[in-house]
């Protein structure tokens with residue numbers, strides 16, 4: 040199939056899922072066209088059936104807001120015609136499904152029919168989409184898609200509850216390339232460069248938006264390091280970064296926290312981590328937790344959104360109510376204070392990640408494309 044993929048090309052989970060999906064589909068013989076405003080961060084253009092088409096939005100002083108949806112829908116029309124793209128897979132209802140629908144209508148004028156598969160990743164539904172300003176556009180975009188997927192049962196339920204949805208939604212979870220994790224293996228894990236042998240390594244990765252509740256990460260880590268020698272690996276950039284640095288300074292733990300900023304070496308950091316913290320307010324899936332588990336790192340998380348579908352309480356880690364720092368601390372210490380117990384949790388975390396192997400999940404998308412095309 041010739042598949043057009045539209046996504047946010049940033050470090051966020053939806054961009055990672057879209058990119059890795061496209062790369063795997065290309066290995067499976069499909070021709071993939073990424074259509075977005077920047078080259079996706081994890082996209083390496085090493086294959087002759089992966090293409091990247093940049094959407095340009097010329098700055099024009101008359102416009103207070105530059106019309107990205109317009110530029111995107113025009114680009115989609117051009118690329119579908121030029122490359123004979125058969126199906127569009129758009130990640131996020133706003134603005135991507137919305138722009139794709141406009142492209143579809145424009146193409147219909149020329150008797151070209153292009154079906155749209157929309158994947159919901161969460162933010163447009165749980166945080167932005169339910170805002171009254173956007174609600175009609177999100178509802179319309181979902182209902183006008185030819186097929187809709189959500190990354191967890193929880194997100195599907197939220198979508199059905201918050202919007203007037205007339206479409207069936209298939210649940211297709213986030214996935215992980217286990218071979219990539221195992222291949223690298225990082226047997227020369229540079230743990231010694233980061234911490235002493237007796238120190239436990241706690242890790243957090245996110246885009247440091249308020250929804251990630253990074254102050255809870257600091258509070259839990261502060262409590263842990265009072266009980267045992269520990270270091271915190273803090274990966275990501277975002278609006279809460281300065282506040283976090285300030286809090287660490289006030290608590291006198293700056294020397295125990297390593298700030299990595301945006302990193303392309305997540306696997307290297309996870310390989311020497313003992314525990315992963317994800318105390319988010321909401322999380323439609325929690326790809327970062329899955330990546331940690333695939334590296335054998337147990338997860339202390341909040342019990343919210345799709346996280347319980349990924350992190351299994353008492354097996355791959357523990358779940359606590361949102362904001363319950365005391366419970367998260369208690370669970371973290373329980374895992375960390377006994378070496379044998381820590382090893383058991385690490386093994387079970389890795390085992391749980393096997394349920395999200397890309398070789399099992401990518402065919403689910405392929406089946407949806409085939410089914411959608413067959414119905415056209």
Ligand code: GMT
Nearest residue numbers: 051052053160161190322323324325326
């Ligand atoms: O929250 C993020 O880190 C970014 C966000 C995005 O839009 O990329 O992630 C969302 O999509 C990911 C991939 O499906 C999910 O794993 C994340 O849980 C989801 N984030 C939220 O729901 C807050």
